[in-house]
Amino acid sequence: GVGVYVIARRLGLDPKTVRRYAEAADPDLLLGPNGTARDSILDRYKGYLQQRCKDGITGTTELLAEIRARGYRGGERTLRRYLINLRGCDQPTLAPPPVPPARDITGWIMRPDGKLTEEHRAELQRLCDLCPDLVTIRDLARGFTDLVRTLGGAHLEAWVKQAEHGAIAEIRSFAAGLRKDWDAVTAGLTMQWSSGAVEGNVNRIKMLKRQMYGRANPDLLRRRILLAD
Template sequence: MITGWIMRPRENLPPRETHALEQVRLACPDITNTRDLACAFAVLVRHRRGHLLGEWIRQAEGCDLRSIRSFASFLRQGIDAVTAGLTLSYSSSVVEGHVCRIKLLQRTMYGLASFTLLRARILTPP
């Protein structure tokens, strides 16, 4: 419930939920910084603003919460790939879907059939 309040844009929250979020923020000051960082990251992802990722990582590394700092350092390790994912319109999701289907077929047929049958099932459209 609180996660939904944090991730939704403030203008989309009904007045009752806005008030409840303010109560949570007063009770736990870390929520304010966490919400700001989470919303900023969501904007980066939704609007493909990979060029702003470095600045977001610097802000997150200065956060008091260890989990956010850890996430930021994880992103920094693969910053080129993450920036490309947030910037380019290309996607490997179709390929990943085929790989997942092939792995599922392999698991279900393990030890039960020959490679020829597995090959036939992979090449047959789903």
């Protein structure tokens, strides 16, 4: 027979991968946690599909429209193959809802509650019910953003004390950092003036300087700064 290394060379695969396929006693073993199967594009929608099938909604066209409205970008064929197996189960086991990406959770926390959709508000509440620490993070983060939006420097001391006695080490560290530059932070959360415009121009100059890889003289840098849009 053909050896493992010959097959690996012809297929462009790692010999360990070829050996795992060759020595597998059952194909299902390749689909386990240590197998090579990739996550399906349907994974985040399987719980929803299982519930809909349990409710008696099993039409491919109808379910495809529903999950596309929820963000599914895969094809109908992928969904049809999954539904064929799902319809054959008398009592489908509901998969737990997937955990949203950390970026989405952060966005829901930092965005004002009034600007969240009902779906996002409910999802955030579900996650808070599962993780008490997330409740603390949500309340402290929203409390600080409220200080920033409303120039509530007068309430900064109360917020910092609450953060310092909280269970989240990262927020305690953030509060300690505010203590080190207390006057500047208080002024920034109280006065209407801001150094944002200066900081923006400094960042723009740094960007222009990096684009020239440090090889331009000050005269050329000055011209680019003045002529840049």
